[in-house]
Amino acid sequence: MTHWIGFPSSLCGPFAAGGDPVHYTVAEFRRTYRFDTPVTRATVQACGDTAFQLFLNDACIMTGPPSVGGDFIGNDTPRDNFYTFEVTVAPHADELRFFARVQTMPVQLFEFSKGHGGFLLTATVTTADGKTHTLGTGEDWEMRKSTAYTAPFCFDATQPAAPFVPAATLDDSWHATPAPIPVRAEYAYPLKHAAVTAAAGETVTHTWELDRIFGGFLAVSAEGNGTAHAVFTFSEAGEEGSREALTLCDGAHYRGFALHSAGQIAATFENRSNAPLTITVTFIVTHYPVTEEARTLCSDEALNTVLDTCRHTLKICRQTLHLDSTRHCEPLACTGDYYIESLMTPFAFGDMRLAQFDILRTAVLLERENGRMYHTTYSLIWVRWLWDTYMLTGDVSLLTRCRTALQKLLTRFETYLGDNGLLETPPDYMFVDWRFIDGYSLHHPPKALGQSVLNMFYFGALDAAARIYETIGLPAEHTRCTALREDLRHAINTHLFDAARGLYHEGLNTPTPDALLRNEMPPNTDKRYFLPYANILAALFGVCDDDTARRILHRLFEEDLTECQPYFLHYLLEAVFRLGLREQYTLPLLERWKAPVAACRKGLVEGFISPEEHYTFDHSHAWGGTPLYSLPKALLGLTVEEAGMRKITLSPSLLGLQHATVELLTPHGKVTCEMHAGKPPRITCPPEIHYCIF
Numbered sequence: 001m002t003h004w005i006g007f008p009s010s011l012c013g014p015f016a017a018g019g020d021p022v023h024y025t026v027a028e029f030r031r032t033y034r035f036d037t038p039v040t041r042a043t044v045q046a047c048g049d050t051a052f053q054l055f056l057n058d059a060c061i062m063t064g065p066p067s068v069g070g071d072f073i074g075n076d077t078p079r080d081n082f083y084t085f086e087v088t089v090a091p092h093a094d095e096l097r098f099f100a101r102v103q104t105m106p107v108q109l110f111e112f113s114k115g116h117g118g119f120l121l122t123a124t125v126t127t128a129d130g131k132t133h134t135l136g137t138g139e140d141w142e143m144r145k146s147t148a149y150t151a152p153f154c155f156d157a158t159q160p161a162a163p164f165v166p167a168a169t170l171d172d173s174w175h176a177t178p179a180p181i182p183v184r185a186e187y188a189y190p191l192k193h194a195a196v197t198a199a200a201g202e203t204v205t206h207t208w209e210l211d212r213i214f215g216g217f218l219a220v221s222a223e224g225n226g227t228a229h230a231v232f233t234f235s236e237a238g239e240e241g242s243r244e245a246l247t248l249c250d251g252a253h254y255r256g257f258a259l260h261s262a263g264q265i266a267a268t269f270e271n272r273s274n275a276p277l278t279i280t281v282t283f284i285v286t287h288y289p290v291t292e293e294a295r296t297l298c299s300d301e302a303l304n305t306v307l308d309t310c311r312h313t314l315k316i317c318r319q320t321l322h323l324d325s326t327r328h329c330e331p332l333a334c335t336g337d338y339y340i341e342s343l344m345t346p347f348a349f350g351d352m353r354l355a356q357f358d359i360l361r362t363a364v365l366l367e368r369e370n371g372r373m374y375h376t377t378y379s380l381i382w383v384r385w386l387w388d389t390y391m392l393t394g395d396v397s398l399l400t401r402c403r404t405a406l407q408k409l410l411t412r413f414e415t416y417l418g419d420n421g422l423l424e425t426p427p428d429y430m431f432v433d434w435r436f437i438d439g440y441s442l443h444h445p446p447k448a449l450g451q452s453v454l455n456m457f458y459f460g461a462l463d464a465a466a467r468i469y470e471t472i473g474l475p476a477e478h479t480r481c482t483a484l485r486e487d488l489r490h491a492i493n494t495h496l497f498d499a500a501r502g503l504y505h506e507g508l509n510t511p512t513p514d515a516l517l518r519n520e521m522p523p524n525t526d527k528r529y530f531l532p533y534a535n536i537l538a539a540l541f542g543v544c545d546d547d548t549a550r551r552i553l554h555r556l557f558e559e560d561l562t563e564c565q566p567y568f569l570h571y572l573l574e575a576v577f578r579l580g581l582r583e584q585y586t587l588p589l590l591e592r593w594k595a596p597v598a599a600c601r602k603g604l605v606e607g608f609i610s611p612e613e614h615y616t617f618d619h620s621h622a623w624g625g626t627p628l629y630s631l632p633k634a635l636l637g638l639t640v641e642e643a644g645m646r647k648i649t650l651s652p653s654l655l656g657l658q659h660a661t662v663e664l665l666t667p668h669g670k671v672t673c674e675m676h677a678g679k680p681p682r683i684t685c686p687p688e689i690h691y692c693i694f
Contacts, residue, residue, distance in 0.1 A: 002136025004174065005029060005143060005167040006049075006104075006118035015113050016075035016331075017106040025104045026149035026257075029119050029167060031141040033096045037128040042091055044123045047084040047176040050113045051103040051257050054121070056096060060255070062087050063186070063217075063286065066179035066320040067110045069332035069361035072374040078114045081364050083179035096125070096135075103257045107152045110321060110331045118170050141167040148254075153244045157252035158227060181353050184319060185289040188282050189214065191265075197278045198228050198271035205268050208281075213237075213263040213603035213620050215316045215326035218256040219282040222248040226277035229270045234260035236327060236619040237600050248279055259286070259319070261326035261620050263602040288318035292350045294663035294670060296632040303631070305601060306593045310625035311348050313604035314341055317622040318349075322358055325606065327618040332361055335378035336431065337623035339385040340570050342392075344622070344629045350665030352393050359386055359398060363405035371405070371412035375430045377454055379409055383461035387468055394644020394667060399472050410465060410481070413458060421491030422455055425513065428520040429454050432533055433568045434611050441611070442533075444520040449529055451507030452496045456537035459488050463541065471643075492543055496534065503552060504534040532561050533568060540575035550579050557585065565607040566593070566624025573630040582634040587655050590627050632662040636673055637694070644668075651694045652681040 006027060046054050047065045054062040066083040104117025122136040142164035150156050191208050198204045213236045220230070227249045235241030242260050246252075262283065269279055296307055317323045322338040324330045332338075342355035362382050365373065373379035383406065390398055418424030429450025432442035440449055466481035496504050506529040517523060535556060539549035553575060556562050562572060569589060576585045596605045604624050606617040632638075637651025645666040654660055654675050664671040669686035685691050 001138070002120065002122040003138045003169040004118040004120045004172050005137045005141055006102075006116065006170050007143070007145070008168045008170075014106065015078040015115055016070060017109050017111050023105055024107075024149070024151050025117065026146040027102045027104055027117055027119070027143060028146050029098075029100045029102065029137070029141055029143045030164065031098050031137075033098075033125075033135055035094050035096075035125075035127050035133070038094045039091045039096060039125050039127050041088065041126040042096065042123050043086065043088045044121065045084045045086045045178065046100070046119070046121045047082055047174065048100065048102040048119045049082070049104065049117050049174065050106045050111045052119060053101045053255060053257070055099040056089060057091060057093060058097070060186070061089055062183050064183070064320065065176070066181060066357075067332070068112045069321055069358065069365065070110070070112050071331065071333045071365050071369070073372070074365070074369050075112075079112045080175070080368075081361065082114070082174040082176040084120070084176045085179055085183050087183045101146065101255075103149075107257070108259060108329045110323070110329050112331075114173050116170070116173070118174065120174070120176065137167070139166055139169055143167040153242070153256070153258055154246075155244070155254050155256075156247040157222070157249050157254070158247055179320075179357065181320070181357050182289050184286050186216075186284050186286040189216065189285050191281060191283060194282065195278055195280045196267070196269060197224075197276055198226070198269040199276045200226060200271055200274045203268065203270045205266070207267075208265045208283075210263050210265070210283075211602070212312055213261060213316065213326070214283070214285045215259050215261055215287060215319065215323075215620070216283050216285040217258070218244055218254070218260065219284055220246060220248065220252070220254045221280045222250060222252040222277055224250055224277040225275035226271050226273040228277045228279065229272060230279060231268045233266045234262040234264075235266070236261050236263045236603060238264070239616045241327075248277065250277070255284075259326060259329060261618070263619065286319070287316050288351075288354055290315065290349050292665060294347055294350060294665045296347060296628070296635070296660070296662045298631075298635075298660035299658035302594045302598070303590060303627075306590065306597045306627050307631065309597045309601055309604050310344065310622070310628035313620055313622045314344050314348055314625050314628065316603070316620060317341060318354055321361070322354060324623060325618045325620040327620050332358060332365070333374050333378070334623070335362065335373070335375070335381045335385060336567060339381050339388075340567070340626055340629070341622045342385065342389060344625050346392060346665050347628055347632045347663070352389065355385075355389050356393065356395060356398055359389060360401060363402040366405035366409050371408035371410070372427075376426050376428055377431050377457045380413070380454075380457040380461040383409070383464045383468075387464040390468075390471070391640045391643050392645060394646065396471065396643070399468050403472065406465060406468065407477075410462075414484070420495055421487055422495055422508075423451065423458055425516065426454060427516065429507070430520060434565045434607050435609060436611050437529065437531070438525075438527070440522065440525070444522070446507075446522045447512050447524040448507040448509050448527060449525075449531075452492075452504055452534035453506065453537060455488065455492055455496065456534055456541060456543060459485060459492065459543055460537070460541040462488065489543055492538070497544075498530070501530060502555060503530050504538050505529060506531050506534050530561070532556055532564055532572070535561070536568070536572045536575055540571055540578060546579060549575070550581065553579060553581060553585075562589075563609065565609060566626070570626035570630070573626060573634075577630070577634055582637070583653055583655055586630065586634045587657075590631060593624075593627055632664065635660050635662050635675070636664065638664070645689060647690045649692045649694060650683065652683070
């Protein structure tokens with residue numbers, strides 16, 4: 001029988017990242033199995049609290065576990081939802097040497113713990129004689145505390161190694177279930193001059209430029225009689241980045257746990273001894289595996305470069321969960337980011353399992369916190385993410401499994417409604433956009449800068465929820481959501497629309513109750529704001545009639561009211577498409593990506609507009625990658641009519657380009673559309689998909 005193993009007394013720190021480094025511990029576990037005939041196949045499941053590296057016969061076969069997902073609130077108690085990874089290998093050896101290294105406290109934002117480090121492995125093994133064997137962790141394994149991993153991002157190979165002792169079994173408080181995603185892919189980036197020799201008493205510096213920004217792990221080995229102190233710095237585009245500090249000696253082998261975001265690696269090697277030491281550096285790139293690909297290419301080479309940069313950034317942000325960026329590594333709280341990344345995926349890699357898993361993990365958060373998430377708008381975007389992912393995949397079980405979370409979320413938001421029919425008493429109006437207006441951050445704006453956006457997203461969530469309830473056969477809930485949506489439409493148009501300006505303003509100027517005031521909810525302001533945000537969402541979600549929505553969008557462009565960060569331009573492009581304005585506005589909007597991408601092709605910049613004086617944008621932020629979705633969608637004129645893309649309508653247009661080829665990955669295969677000016681489009685489509693062309 002398989003058991004969790006670890007130290008009987010907890011060596012783990014807090015439940016979420018940011019704890020005291022004094023408690024930092026790395027545990028090591030090992031077990032060798034021998035067989036009469038060679039092992040032809042081994043299926044291995046493993047989990048570790050908090051992070052682990054699993055080796056089989058000296059080769060790393062798995063890193064994990066899949067992140068449980070998290071938010072910026074609710075971290076005072078441990079998560080319940082741990083997951084295992086599974087991998088199948090073909091060792092062709094009569095000996096299996098398992099070795100696991102486990103970091104027993106959270107360090108990065110996406111890491112969570114049960115408050116006690118541990119490791120679990122089970123394996124089903126088939127040998128050449130046809131026999132099947134079941135293996136697993138237990139008291140026949142050995143363990144020790146690694147003395148070399150001294151603190152987060154610190155390693156000292158000169159420390160005497162602790163002896164291995166019999167492993168102790170632990171009570172199962174994790175109850176881990178299999179993750180519905182594959183193990184991450186990884187490979188060694190081909191660093192030039194990866195081996196560096198520091199002579200006795202010498203300090204050597206070296207810099208490696210990577211052709212792109214990647215998420216990855218540091219690995220180092222050393223040979224020679226000397227000892228050296230090494231400091232590695234990882235940066236994306238020249239900014240101050242993350243660091244690791246190592247003390248190395250002969251025979252040292254190091255592999256780090258920290259996911260670094262690197263377009264450049266710089267190292268300083270200080271030899272503090274009287275003998276030379278040669279250090280060999282490896283950067284292990286890691287991301288969600290890619291098994292299928294789609295591409296969009298067109299006659300505009302600068303636009304192709306934008307698409308390629310968006311695509312690469314999406315690739316590196318797909319890890320064991322979607323990341324906002326490989327530099328920030330946020331926990332699963334940035335739903336707006338992952339929603340856009342998920343929409344990009346069918347035009348790039350096709351595999352939607354990561355999106356489905358993230359939606360389910362977010363549902364766990366919503367259930368746990370009674371419908372509450374740190375960002376109120378993002379919790380509402382989750383509903384549209386759920387619906388749109390269902391339409392892309394056809395997985396109706398996704399809707400039913402999220403039913404409880406959806407109900408808790410909607411019930412909570414009803415409590416925020418005021419007598420005027422608007423959301424009046426939410427805990428905050430986060431998040432609008434990464435901008436500052438009149439000194440106010442739109443990350444956590446006052447009511448006059450955030451109320452309308454929150455109400456618009458609530459309208460969109462009620463609309464999506466009504467469709468969900470109708471699909472899973474809950475007519476009473478469908479009727480209730482529809483009625484709430486229409487009441488909200490009336491309230492928005494009564495209180496948030498300025499007939500004289502013909503635009504929606506960003507929120508009322510009525511005071512915010514003192515009981516709600518805090519850092520994330522500043523006091524309200526007397527100024528009325530007319531910005532793009534509420535107007536874009538009103539047009540997108542159909543809060544007003546379509547003719548009014550088109551007039552609003554034209555006004556925004558005419559009055560130069562479309563200045564947004566890349567994130568919010570996604571919604572503008574969606575509104576442009578929905579209202580039949582794609583041929584007029586799609587390419588002019590996408591022009592905004594060309595200059596920042598030309599300035600840094602290694603990865604996608606976080607924003608166009610500096611939000612504050614000393615803020616440094618990252619260049620690995622996939623939330624701005626909507627061109628990878630919005631352009632091919634506009635070229636195809638794509639509308640998904642039936643869940644799982646079994647029925648689609650297409651209205652191909654070159655939008656003014658000379659030629660374009662668009663590929664779309666569906667659950668039934670690849671759709672391809674080739675377009676050349678003056679010629680009819682050529683479309684190939686799997687037979688399982690019914691498509692109409694207009």
